[in-house]
Amino acid sequence: MDIALEAVQLGKRYGRRWALQGCSFRLPAGGIVGLVGPNGAGKSTLLHLAVGLLRPDAGDVRVFGRSPYDDPAVLPDIGFVAQDTPLYRDFTAAELVQLGGRMNARWDAALARERLGQLGIPPKLPVGKLSGGQRAQVALALALAKRPRLLLLDEPVASLDPLARREFLQSLMGSVTDSGTTVLLSSHLIADLERACDHLLVLRASRVRLAGAVDDLVATHRQLVGPRHDGEPIAGVGAVVRARHTERQSTLLARVDGVVDPDWTVHDVTLEDVILAYLGDGETDTTRTDWEVPA
Template structure:
């Protein structure tokens, strides 16, 4: 399986409003993909469509080569941690683990128990009595114990403190490394994403602006520093994504198709955060930008 998640012309409408429209993208198997965008961009809708909780209004979405909606057999191959990590708060941690074992044929009881012990999560305590960080770890442990081929995470760490976020990401990457699971992680915390993700999807107004390998996208984009209000007609530049002009110089985030040889400009690498923010600051999305090999 070369592609874990793919969408073609995918759209979802709620009454008169489109949460997604003409959304086409793919995530290769084995990647850890960052899904980013402003509030209302369609991230949660995309993940809910992918896991089969919503039915597309138009287009299609396939997970692990199969249409996700109306395919219960696919659920055992997919893990999902939704926003707010919804769990049965009256259940104890041990009861949730027992339920997981009964509902999932691929259940790894040892993994689930080891994760609970590693974070000193009491098995006899009700989930509603746990801290936010502990609930997030329980949700992740239950999802990983399914041994999913695809793991979808919808902003599970947004409300956690920095230490709890770091611990969550460490557990995530440890679990992924052991199982070679494909991950799609939605988050606004760009610093956390930069440390763990090797694939990027940027959604804006319900459509993907960027979809591709982080390494390739960073190679194709540069930060140019040059004279104030200088011409943006620069050899090697195919598009100016964001421009900021100051009294003494201009900063341009650009997409390139070759080296920038004009001595007027100083060329610098862009971080993943710089790249994401540049696209989010740009106007409504045009054709999706992809990595060179996509």
Template sequence: MAEPYEGVAVSARGLTRTYGRAHALRDVDLDLAAGQVHGLLGRNGAGKSTLMSIATGQEYATAGEVRIFGEHPHENEGILPKICFIRESQQYLDDIRAVHAFRAAADAFPRWDWDLAERLIHEFQVPEKTKIKKMSHGQRSAVGVITGIASRAELTLFDEPYVGLDPVARSQFYRALLEDYTEHPRTIVVSSHLIDEIAHLIENVVLIDHGQVMLHEAADDIRERAVTLVGRDDAVTLIAGDREVLTREEMGRTVRVTVERALSDAERRRAAELDVDVLPVGLQDLVVHLTTREQTSSGKENGA
């Protein structure tokens, strides 16, 4: 079994988790570099939460192993204080108030920042003395995201953290997370199925589907893998050349085609001469295109 290499925050080898006959994770090999923001993407039920739970020592793998900063996380007093895991369905004791939750977090995380926490409490308008169970869904979510950001844990994981937050609060969360990460770099993993909302945050993309890693690339590399061309059919066809077509829409004499591979500078100049608009492809659309193709290819190879 390969050993985790230096500079890796999360390393999984052959990671499998089954519940009866169902596979939540299936033979996952994965390395997440330290000091980056990773997007753990996929549909609900894809295996994202299970991977996070095992990585944080809250669940055991059926087979394989996971290491955090080179060590096993389970009951590891040297590693667990370095990990902050914020679930969408974060559970709290019945009588606990937000102020109690923040004090507990301050005791648990050596790098906790009270000044940052107080500022975020004000920004998110969290009632510190209200029992958490009596808060709105959005307020409970705010308690979680504030804890995750202010913990400044070396490895911070957010599992669908925005659920319950309105668009303004989600924007506040993304801004606060990015600003503090820029000033205090650490390893952050954000699980989401709303890919375009977090596209500006993430440096590395991990796509999980049916318990398997379908895609693992730098976000910038993925963005360079496709482009959308809009113009006359003959002009678009000329610019597209031999590129594989991912999608095609016809609108009268105009066509809109998404193709693999970015254009060269010369091709962009030629596109402008032919009145072909060259548009970027959203990360969410691109991930859908690429994974749909990979799933189709896999099915053909398996005789489907």
């Protein structure tokens, strides 16, 4: 199996604060990988490390086996659309396509023009006058025209309305099918990830909490309802991710690895259930004592 992106104990520090720490994962080539986590979890830092804009302070990150920071030869294989979809706002879309051809060795101008034409993007209007959805589509078309093997997208649909968001994701999925490009898509919108992604990476408090194929993650987690649980082992349960309790009953979201104790009622879960359980596991970068006023 080809590995598109790999991190081994990856870390990045700003001053004394670790924005990313002990981050390890391997993402297979092909398909769309969802990157999810709360604000400040390290998602943008991870993407900037993966595209070579930042140097790691610990560990290593590799794109198709090469360091994006130390080996410029891998950069043509990487496409990147930053969170605010930065474009030269006084340039028209046609001018940006022409500019891309002067800056990229294997530029596919015909692909960009065809995509933008299909989407009805006006070629001669400055992109600063386009809608947010149109600008996002221009940024995606330019990134795809680079013919990257790995495409990194940092919250590309966060500011779009539902219709523009759906059109963007449909366009993205069609492009991946046609080109075989691997996509790492950062988003807070779990419903979009469930619809578009076949692999998932969850960050919380600067660390990887969960990684794997979406189907496998959903298949190996269940909601259990049963007698009050005080931490004792449960047959068939590998780990309890989240627990809610009443005086006599507990509701658990758990990773299962066998036949569950019949004292527990077992329910299927959605991808959203799994993601929210790992995001809400209680660990944060700060604690209540950080806000206490000295006596």
